[in-house]
Every structure is written in C-alpha cells, then in structure tokens.
Amino acid sequence: xxxxxxxxxxxxxxxxxxxxxxxxxxxxxxxxxxxxxxxxxxxxxxxxxxxxxxxxxxxxxxxxxxxxxxxxxxxxxxxxxxxxxxxxxxxxxxxxxxxxxxxxxxxxxxxxxxxxxxxxxxxxxxxxxxxxxxxxxxxxxxxxxxxxxxxxxxxxxxxxxxxxxxxxxxxxxxxxxxxxxxxxxxxxxxxxxxxxxxxxxxxxxxxxxxxxxxxxxxxxxxxxxxxxxxxxxxxxxxxxxxxxxxxxxxxxxxxxxxxxxxxxxxxxxxxxxxxxxxxxxxxxxxxxxxxxxxxxxxxxxxxxxxxxxxxxxxxxxxxxxxxxxxxxxxxxxxxxxxxxxxxxxxxxxxxxxxxxxxxxxxxxxxxxxxxxxxxxx
Numbered sequence: 001x002x003x004x005x006x007x008x009x010x011x012x013x014x015x016x017x018x019x020x021x022x023x024x025x026x027x028x029x030x031x032x033x034x035x036x037x038x039x040x041x042x043x044x045x046x047x048x049x050x051x052x053x054x055x056x057x058x059x060x061x062x063x064x065x066x067x068x069x070x071x072x073x074x075x076x077x078x079x080x081x082x083x084x085x086x087x088x089x090x091x092x093x094x095x096x097x098x099x100x101x102x103x104x105x106x107x108x109x110x111x112x113x114x115x116x117x118x119x120x121x122x123x124x125x126x127x128x129x130x131x132x133x134x135x136x137x138x139x140x141x142x143x144x145x146x147x148x149x150x151x152x153x154x155x156x157x158x159x160x161x162x163x164x165x166x167x168x169x170x171x172x173x174x175x176x177x178x179x180x181x182x183x184x185x186x187x188x189x190x191x192x193x194x195x196x197x198x199x200x201x202x203x204x205x206x207x208x209x210x211x212x213x214x215x216x217x218x219x220x221x222x223x224x225x226x227x228x229x230x231x232x233x234x235x236x237x238x239x240x241x242x243x244x245x246x247x248x249x250x251x252x253x254x255x256x257x258x259x260x261x262x263x264x265x266x267x268x269x270x271x272x273x274x275x276x277x278x279x280x281x282x283x284x285x286x287x288x289x290x291x292x293x294x295x296x297x298x299x300x301x302x303x304x305x306x307x308x309x310x311x312x313x314x315x316x317x318x319x320x321x322x323x324x325x326x327x328x329x330x331x332x333x334x335x336x337x338x339x340x341x342x343x344x345x346x347x348x349x350x351x352x353x354x355x356x357x358x359x360x361x362x363x364x365x366x367x368x369x370x371x372x373x374x375x376x377x
Contacts, residue, residue: 001025026042042129053136058116062087068119088145089144095361105370140320142327142328144329145332147347149333150331151332167276185229189230192233194223198261293371305352
C-alpha cells in the first residue's frame, strides 16, 4: 500500500486515487465510512458512539517537487513526490484498521480514523473540522515518520511540538532609472537588502531567546537587466514561532522594520503577513500518557522525550486546539545510514524511510487508541 501510494502522489485537497485505495482497503472491515464534500477525505468509525471517541489521523497528500530517492517505486508523476512520509502514514493507519478488525476492537467506546488530504499548506484539517471531524471526539493522536530518528524509536513531548508557519510578502517601491545615474532615481534594491539585515537583528535583539522564532528571507526579486534601476524590489519569506505571543511580536517587527527602513530612504512599501498553521501544542497530560502507553507496548527505552520543539509546522495543530491530544515522531532511519542525523530529512528530494518502522507505527496507533478507551471503560 505504501509503495503504491508513493508511486502515484497527489497534491492538495483532492487526492482521489489515494482516497479510492483507502476505501478499497477498508471495505469489509466493519467500519462506518464517510467521505468529505470539499476534500477527498475519508473518516472511518468503529465502535460505540455512546462511549468516548479517540481520533487517529493520517495525512494523504504529497509535495510539489521532484523525487531523486532512487527507490524502485519512486514517483511516476513528474513534479510530485511523497517526500514527507504521508504515504507511510496512510499505510500505518490502514494497518491499524486491519488489526482492530481482526481482534474485534475496541471493546468500549469508538475509534475514528481520519485520512486527511491537504496537509502540505492547504489546511485540510481545518476543512475536515468544518465538515464535522471532531463531533463527539474526546482525544486525538497522530504519528509522523522521521528519517532522522533511529528506526523503531518514538519521540514525543508535552507542550509545543511544532512551530507556527506564516509567510510575508514585501514590495519596496522606489523610482526607476538608468543604472549609471542612480541619483536621478531611488533604487529599491539596497533598501530591500537593508531590511533583510534588520530582520535578523530584530530576531536576536527583540525576541526572547527562550521563546524563540525563526525568520527566513527565502526570496528577493528585482530588476530585468544590468543597466536599469527597477522601480520595485520584492522580499518574501517565512516566520516560525513556538508561542502565540512571539508569533504576533515577529509579525509586528516585520511590518515596523519594513515601513521605517523604506521611509528612511524615501521609498514606500507594501507589507503583507499571511497567517498559516498555528503552533502544534501537545496536551500536557495526554502526551506523557501516550509515552507511557507506547513504552509499555514497545519496550523500555524505545520512547524518549524531545528536548525542544521542531520549527516545522503541521495542520494537526488545528485539531489539538479543540481536543486534548498529541503527535509523536516515529523513527524510520534507512538501514544503510549509520547516523540518523545524516539521513536526508523530510522534504528532501532524496528522503527515504526504513519500512520496518511501519510495524511499530501500527502497534503504536492500536495501543494508544485501545489503551485510552480501556482506561475510560
């Protein structure tokens, strides 16, 4: 299943081929199935809706990039790649569905499986929530594979796990002219460059080092040829933070710096900050409980607490804003790489995983769900 999905990756909120594979795999397993109206999502319920409900989630979409992993089952569609492990997430959750069906679980309460498109920047979780995903849900859990953790280990932490992810788009407007006579115009390019340096200074001087943020200017664009001063220069990038107060503070710094640096040079500026995913915050009680339940199943020393959050982002954050729950990272370092920190990471064009880790993922999904319901029986 994982390899079939990997070879035919789909983007955004509509993943119809993946959806059909999921529906075919769930057929006959005794789940009540619901498909999305605005996305190609699948919800699969099993158990008694009058008891507590725990949600297990897997994302289904891929990334708009070229794969160069060298796998025999690499993407057959140019410009699309499952370089973040969502193919494995789907396969693991379907594996959990089979285990639940074979053992006639749960004995009490209800388990809801959510197969969610559009995680890679499209906010599929928010769409599914609008369509009723969390109605009756009491807790939520998700796994994310990581090639940078040894295979079979599980990593989690209470509190902030992943950062918020926002974008900024700045247009500096000066006055165009001939490159030989800059004094007859007002060159926006050095003004834009000055902003880049000022942003980095603001992060180190204005933001609490113990409540950190990352601001990366990822694109600067201006001009058409070597002897023309352009009228406009463009600066674009991302803002990451692990708390809402710092997130808001960086937004204000970007606006203030852009406006005042431009004004200092007689330019005008247009600043847009686009909010993206919020901070992914694991519940302070549920996350340690997940670690304990998983370690009881997987064995002592197989679960560890991440020392710090990770500056990536996840739309599972929308779910954790509304119900207690947690996300955990599943180690899946390829067997031919001795040091997991040297493995191509998620979103790398060369990203690979050790498929043996998926069995651990299946066991973790089943354990967390059934232990949660048994505890509330």
